[in-house]
Amino acid sequence: MQTAAAMDAMHGFGVSSTRYLQTHYKDAQGWFLFVSFAADLRNTFFVFFPIWFHLRESVGVKLIWVAVIGDWLNLVFKWVLFGERPYWWVHETPYYSNSSAPHIEQFPMTCETGPGSPSGHAMGAAGVYYIMVTSLLATFLKKHENSIKNWCVRGTLWTLFWGVQVCVCLSRVFIAAHFPHQVVAGVITGMIVAEAFNRVQWIYSASLKKYFYVTLFLLTFALGFYLLLKALGVDLLWTLEKAKRWCIRAEWVHLDTTPFASLLRNMGTLFGLGLGLHSPLYTESKKSNSAPFRFGCIITSLLLLHLFDSFKPPTHTAALFYLLSFCKSATVPLATVSIIPYCVSGALSAHSKKQL
Numbered sequence: 192m193q194t195a196a197a198m199d200a201m202h203g204f205g206v207s208s209t210r211y212l213q214t215h216y217k218d219a220q221g222w223f224l225f226v227s228f229a230a231d232l233r234n235t236f237f238v239f240f241p242i243w244f245h246l247r248e249s250v251g252v253k254l255i256w257v258a259v260i261g262d263w264l265n266l267v268f269k270w271v272l273f274g275e276r277p278y279w280w281v282h283e284t285p286y287y288s289n290s291s292a293p294h295i296e297q298f299p300m301t302c303e304t305g306p307g308s309p310s311g312h313a314m315g316a317a318g319v320y321y322i323m324v325t326s327l328l329a330t331f332l333k334k335h336e337n338s339i340k341n342w343c344v345r346g347t348l349w350t351l352f353w354g355v356q357v358c359v360c361l362s363r364v365f366i367a368a369h370f371p372h373q374v375v376a377g378v379i380t381g382m383i384v385a386e387a388f389n390r391v392q393w394i395y396s397a398s399l400k401k402y403f404y405v406t407l408f409l410l411t412f413a414l415g416f417y418l419l420l421k422a423l424g425v426d427l428l429w430t431l432e433k434a435k436r437w438c439i440r441a442e443w444v445h446l447d448t449t450p451f452a453s454l455l456r457n458m459g460t461l462f463g464l465g466l467g468l469h470s471p472l473y474t475e476s477k478k479s480n481s482a483p484f485r486f487g488c489i490i491t492s493l494l495l496l497h498l499f500d501s502f503k504p505p506t507h508t509a510a511l512f513y514l515l516s517f518c519k520s521a522t523v524p525l526a527t528v529s530i531i532p533y534c535v536s537g538a539l540s541a542h543s544k545k546q547l
Contacts, residue, residue, distance in 0.1 A: 201370065201372055202275060202277075202284065204370075205277055205364070206281050208364055209277050209295050209365065210295055212365045213365060213367075222362075223361065223365040223366060226358045226359055226361075227300050227312060227363060227366060227368075228300070230315065230359045232319075235258045235315065235319050236255075236258070237523065239323070240523075240524065240527060241488075241489060241492035241496060241527045242489055243323070245485045245488040245489045245492070246489070247326070247330070250322065250326045252464070253322055253326075253389075254319060254322055255460060256391075256394050256461075257319065257388050258318065258457075259458075259460055261380075262314075262457050263454070263457055264380070265315075265380070266413060266454055269306040269309075269311075272306065272309075273308075274306045274307035274308025274309070274373055275306075275307055275370070276306075276367070276430070277295060277307075277367040277369070278301050278438070279436070279437040283437075297367060297443070298443075299440075301366045301443065302440075302445075303434070303448040304431050304444060304449050304450075305453075307369050308370075308373045309373055309376035309377040310360075312363055312374075313363060313369070313373075313376075313377030313378050314381035316355060316378075316381065317380075317381030320352050320356070321385035322389070324351070325385075332344060360377075360378065397465070399466070401465075402466075403462065403465065406462045409458060409461075410458050428449075428450075431449065446506045447516070451513060452513065452516055455514075455520070456517070456520045458517060458520075459516065459519070459520030459521040460524055463521030466524075466529075467530075468528055470528070472529040472530060472533035473529035475533055476529065476532035478536070479535075479536040481539075483539060484532075484536060491534075496526070499523070504516055
């Protein structure tokens with residue numbers, strides 16, 4: 192009983208925080224919506240990964256592993272913690288029985304369909320930006336040197352990191368998708384996952400068989416866990432009904448925010464990375480390492496992946512949607528790692544021969 196009262200108080204504080212932000216920072220609505228969009232893991236796969244992979248391959252590989260494993264853990268945590276979301280909790284709780292419930296606005300990105308704790312956006316942003324910041328520090332700073340320049344660089348990068356995290360957390364609270372304690376939990380767990388992968392080396396030399404086994408294990412564990420809890424009478428899709436009931440516009444409830452959509456999307460991304468790194472096209476393109484080649488790969492990847500992202504799998508059949516989501520996600524790293532570099536390498540070679 193005390194635990195329930197404490198959670199109600201925490202949720203009540205969260206709704207008050209959302210209401211405060213929406214009332215006093217209404218003019219910043221566009222900024223908060225942009226931050227929520229930018230913090231989506233899709234931008235890691237379609238933007239950050241192509242840039243980092245062609246500048247420093249190991250960082251690109253690490254970004255994918257951190258994003259995928261972090262989001263997979265986020266899914267498991269959500270299934271275990273049963274986190275509420277403000278936009279539906281405020282309508283169902285008896286917490287406001289003696290007074291009227293506060294009115295909080297909803298936005299197109301509010302109506303996510305999974306449980307709320309911990310925040311996936313906060314967890315993903317913390318993990319991804321932690322990897323990028325620590326990689327930049329390792330690249331540009333000399334070890335065992337405490338110069339003023341080093342301290343300035345460290346201070347600037349970590350200030351930017353925490354600035355991003357604060358913006359992401361505030362944006363998720365502003366749009367009523369998360370409570371404050373959920374975004375804080377997301378940041379902490381995201382940093383833990385990223386730091387763990389900073390100490391792991393086997394991912395850079397993992398065989399295709401290992402990629403396959405890891406993907407299969409993560410998929411079967413999640414599905415097995417879901418079926419086990421379902422057999423015990425626990426409905427892990429309880430949030431879908433709440434989202435459909437309390438979202439003010441039906442078209443804001445998207446199938447791609449469901450737990451299984453993120454699971455298939457992440458498994459496809461990891462398996463696609465394994466296929467790309469062990470493709471003959473990747474081996475062939477590795478022979479090119481010039482600056483024009485790297486720059487060409489980055490620009491071409493960003494343009495083509497942006498066009499590819501415009502393809503949206505049909506949602507009228509859930510099974511078909513999940514299958515196509517897996518295939519689409521696998522194509523992104525596969526194209527970035529092997530197909531596009533091979534084509535760019537061939538184009539540059541042909542151009543060089545013409546000049547001769």
